[in-house]
Amino acid sequence: MMQKVMLIGNGGDKTTLAYQLAALYDLPLYEIDALQFQPGWVATPEAELRQILEQIQQSERWLIDGFGPWD
Incomplete structure (x- = not known):
């Protein structure tokens, strides 16, 4: 089962796909644009x-939609 x-x-x-996958796999969804x-x-x-991104990354399950800082 997908976890990350x-x-x-x-x-x-x-984003449409992200919402569908998050629902299908019961993953918490984080939209990078909404965080940035x-x-x-x-x-x-x-x-x-x-x-914020470090906290998300360290959690056990997530779905991230988008891309944050390049490094």
Whole structure:
């Protein structure tokens, strides 16, 4: 059973697929755009974003939709 999934790539239905897979495998879904940007497309401070992503990565199960900082 899938426990950790990351969907990355160009624009075009990734989020739709992410919602379907998250439901099918009962995985918590994390949309990177929603983490990287606050309302009004204000960037989340980098240190805060890295802390959030680290917490997600260390959890046992997740589905990540999108791609965060390059490194």
